[in-house]
Amino acid sequence: MSVLAVSNLAKRYHRGGKPFAAVDDVSFEIGPAETLALAGPSGSGKSTIARLVLRLIEPDAGRIDFEDSDFLALSGAALRARRARIQMVFQDPLAAFNPRATVARVLDDPLRIHGIASRAERPRRIAALLERVGLDAGLAAHAIHEISGGQRQRVAIARAIATRPSLIVLDEAVSALDVSVRGQILELLLDLQRRERIAYLFISHDLGVIRAVAHRVIILDAGRIAESGDARAVVTNPQSAIGKALVAATPKLIRNRP
Amino acid sequence: MSRLRRFFGTPEAIAGAAILALLIVMALAAPLLFPGDPQAIAGPALLPPFQDWSLPLGTDRLGRDVLAELFHGARTSLAVGLAAAAAALLIGAVVGTLAGFAGGLIDEVLMRITDAFQTVPSFLLALAFVSIVGPSLGVVVAAIALGAWTGPARVARAEVLSIRERDYVAGARVIGMHPLEIAFHEVLPNALPPVLALSSVIVAAAILTEAALSFLGLGDPNRVTWGGMIAEGRTVLRTAPFLSVVPGIALVLTVLGVYLAGEGVVESTAVRRSLS
Ligand SMILES: Nc1ncnc2c1ncn2[C@@H]1O[C@H](COP(=O)(O)OP(=O)(O)OP(=O)(O)O)[C@@H](O)[C@H]1O
Ligand SMILES: [Mg+2]
Numbered sequence: 001m002s003v004l005a006v007s008n009l010a011k012r013y014h015r016g017g018k019p020f021a022a023v024d025d026v027s028f029e030i031g032p033a034e035t036l037a038l039a040g041p042s043g044s045g046k047s048t049i050a051r052l053v054l055r056l057i058e059p060d061a062g063r064i065d066f067e068d069s070d071f072l073a074l075s076g077a078a079l080r081a082r083r084a085r086i087q088m089v090f091q092d093p094l095a096a097f098n099p100r101a102t103v104a105r106v107l108d109d110p111l112r113i114h115g116i117a118s119r120a121e122r123p124r125r126i127a128a129l130l131e132r133v134g135l136d137a138g139l140a141a142h143a144i145h146e147i148s149g150g151q152r153q154r155v156a157i158a159r160a161i162a163t164r165p166s167l168i169v170l171d172e173a174v175s176a177l178d179v180s181v182r183g184q185i186l187e188l189l190l191d192l193q194r195r196e197r198i199a200y201l202f203i204s205h206d207l208g209v210i211r212a213v214a215h216r217v218i219i220l221d222a223g224r225i226a227e228s229g230d231a232r233a234v235v236t237n238p239q240s241a242i243g244k245a246l247v248a249a250t251p252k253l254i255r256n257r258p
Numbered sequence: 259m260s261r262l263r264r265f266f267g268t269p270e271a272i273a274g275a276a277i278l279a280l281l282i283v284m285a286l287a288a289p290l291l292f293p294g295d296p297q298a299i300a301g302p303a304l305l306p307p308f309q310d311w312s313l314p315l316g317t318d319r320l321g322r323d324v325l326a327e328l329f330h331g332a333r334t335s336l337a338v339g340l341a342a343a344a345a346a347l348l349i350g351a352v353v354g355t356l357a358g359f360a361g362g363l364i365d366e367v368l369m370r371i372t373d374a375f376q377t378v379p380s381f382l383l384a385l386a387f388v389s390i391v392g393p394s395l396g397v398v399v400a401a402i403a404l405g406a407w408t409g410p411a412r413v414a415r416a417e418v419l420s421i422r423e424r425d426y427v428a429g430a431r432v433i434g435m436h437p438l439e440i441a442f443h444e445v446l447p448n449a450l451p452p453v454l455a456l457s458s459v460i461v462a463a464a465i466l467t468e469a470a471l472s473f474l475g476l477g478d479p480n481r482v483t484w485g486g487m488i489a490e491g492r493t494v495l496r497t498a499p500f501l502s503v504v505p506g507i508a509l510v511l512t513v514l515g516v517y518l519a520g521e522g523v524v525e526s527t528a529v530r531r532s533l534s
Contacts, residue, residue: 056428083434095425098444159433183485 001068002029003167003199004053004086007130009062011048012201022048024223027060030167037231039246041218046203046221050171053201054088055079059094063119067166084114084163088165093152097144102153103130104140127160133188137174150181154188161192169201186213207250209234219243271522277515284332292326295439296482300326304498318487318501319445319494328483328508333510339465341505351446353454357411358360358418358449359441369415372408380405384467388476393477398471409460410453417449449526458520462513469509473491484509528531 011023023045024205031034038046053058053064055071064071066086072098074082078241090096095105107126111117117125127137147155153173160168170189174182190213191196204210210217214231227240238244266272288296300323304338305316307324315324336497357368375383382402421427422445430440471477484505491501 054428054432056431080434080436081434084431088429088432090425092425096429098426098430100447109430109435113434113436159429163433221473249290249392 001065002031002065004030004033005063005065005068006049006053006062009049009052009064010060011045012060021223023052023059026220026223026225028218028225028228030199032166032199032202033193034216035058035193035202035214036198037202037204037222038216039203039205039207039216039217041242041246042205043222044220044255045223046220047171049220050088050169050201051217054086054169055083064176077222082112084110085165086167086192087160087163087165088169088171089153089156089160089173092178093149093156093176094145097152098158099145100199101144102249103142103144105146106144107140107162108224110159114119114163116163125162130155131146132156132161134184150157150177150185150253153177153181153185157185157188158193158231161196161198162195165198165224169198169203172205172234173202175206182209189213205246207235207246265522268522269523270518271525274515274518274520274522277511278519280330281336281512281515284329285336288326288333288480290328292323292329294326296330297322304494306498306501307504315504316498318490319498324487324501324504327482327487328484328505331484331487331505332477332508332512334395334463334481334483335468335509336377338395338402338468339461339516341399342402342464342468342519343457343461345399346454346464347407347410347457348405349403350412351414351450352442353407354411354414354416355418355441355446355449356452358415359437361443364486364515365415368411372411375405376408380463381467381470384471385474385476385500393471393476393478395481398468398476398478400473401468406460406464406469410456414446414449414453417452418445421445421448430478435459455524457521457529458516461520462516465509465516 006029007027009023009026010021012019014020014021017253021166025044026049028036038049038228040046044108048057048133052059057074066082093174104123104126107129109121111122123140130137134162135151135154135158139151144152174185186209189200193200202210202214211231216229217231217234218228219226219234219240220240221240221242226242227234227238234243235247236246266275299321299416300319301310301313301317301320303321307314307316307496308314309316309469313323313325315328318324320328353368353372357365383405387401387404388397427440429443430444435444468477469483469485469488472483475489477483477486486501491498491505495502
């Protein structure tokens with residue numbers, strides 16, 4: 001049983017007229033309540049994999065099974081309905097929301113679209129979601145641009161869990177936050193995973209963070225998997241050249257943090 | 259209201275706003291000050307201005323009150339200008355958003371149609387449309403809008419092309435939002451500011467086009483229009499030049515006022531944006 005199974009995924013782009021593989025023959029699985037991290041240098045294909053898995057772009061080859069059914073076979077209304085189960089949190093929480101939106105509308109949309117709560121019931125649901133991510137329910141009336149970056153990322157997490165997903169893709173979701181806020185957000189993510197058994201595809205270039213939150217890690221290099229395995233084992237003793245280089249670039253203090 | 263203060267910061271914007279305000283007052287006051295039919299005969303024909311104080315601007319070739327005609331003409335100019343511009347902006351925004359957001363074949367087809375409309379001079383298009391369908395206020399509005407929506411469509415499409423790559427559009431897809439809702443609820447409102455910046459130019463052009471159509475006798479015959487007044491006066495241009503000059507000045511001032519006020523709005527928002 002797996003939440004997500006990706007096999008032989010490939011995506012090509014053109015650069016200067018020549019085709020190159022942004023993602024090349026990538027396969028992995030994520031189990032329920034598991035965190036799989038994707039690490040790798042800039043341009044190694046992490047975000048491309050995230051967008052493929054979310055069906056924001058289409059692969060050139062490969063297979064994606066989500067909750068044991070062919071995710072690539074879905075289209076139109078069936079795909080939109082299925083999206084309730086696989087959500088995303090972006091790196092920049094300001095860019096991830098409509099600049100005109102309020103907190104309430106951002107959380108209202110998924111509840112309305114997936115028919116999770118009636119119109120009369122939704123304000124209560126929104127308040128409960130805000131409290132679930134550690135925010136004051138009174139924040140609902142605020143515009144997105146009025147609240148702090150950390151609060152915004154909590155709202156993004158509240159929106160992602162609104163439809164009770166089994167998998168959340170986090171693309172550098174804590175990278176833009178300052179260190180103290182980052183710790184609180186990671187704590188929230190771990191708590192949600194424990195209680196609601198959500199799996200994470202956790203993209204980060206920070207091996208210290210990966211070691212702290214991920215069960216397994218895949219290290220990518222130019223679109224291919226260079227190495228994968230238990231997160232602690234890979235971070236303490238990388239085998240691939242790119243893995244060694246990434247670890248060497250991470251300060252020792254962070255690397256050995258429990 | 260620092261926005262208002264900034265708008266009134268330039269003398270051009272103040273002049274534009276004053277002219278527009280006067281025009282709006284004229285249009286609204288016309289049925290109160292001149293309750294009768296402005297096309298009815300009010301006195302002796304070709305009475306010069308400032309002779310009889312019950313007919314301050316005199317009368318035309320048929321003895322109609324020029325001042326009453328001027329006020330009622332303001333109504334027509336303003337109504338047609340605003341309605342045509344609103345229709346053009348609406349059509350343009352919808353077409354541009356669909357083209358930019360859908361991409362591919364839909365974009366290709368819509369933009370070829372836009373090209374086709376843009377190649378035909380908009381005045382000829384309006385002329386042909388009114389000659390075929392027949393002159394009435396609604397037809398004139400449609401005819402003018404038909405030639406004016408391509409600019410807004412192009413601006414909207416360009417803006418949508420950049421907005422659709424933003425994270426929040428991807429976010430809307432991730433939560434399962436319908437593509438049409440994304441296009442019109444998430445993307446379009448954020449693409450509007452540069453489209454609306456075109457409105458003053460479009461309103462001014464629409465007022466001029468309406469006057470030109472009326473001048474050629476293709477305006478609504480049941481409405482007083484400044485273009486129609488100029489055409490009427492042309493037949494007696496040597497003996498009573500004021501009959502053409504008065505509505506001509508009104509027309510020029512109106513177009514200038516709309517343009518200046520529009521520029522003022524664009525400028526005050528541009529300042530705000532570059533400050534933020
Ligand atoms: N739409 C696109 N068109 C062309 N090339 C693209 C496109 N999207 C991504 N690429 C290229 O694909 C490669 C992988 O990009 P991707 O964004 O997945 O990298 P990443 O691992 O997320 O990098 P980063 O750590 O900088 O976010 C890069 O070389 C990028 O330039
Ligand atoms: Mg990336």
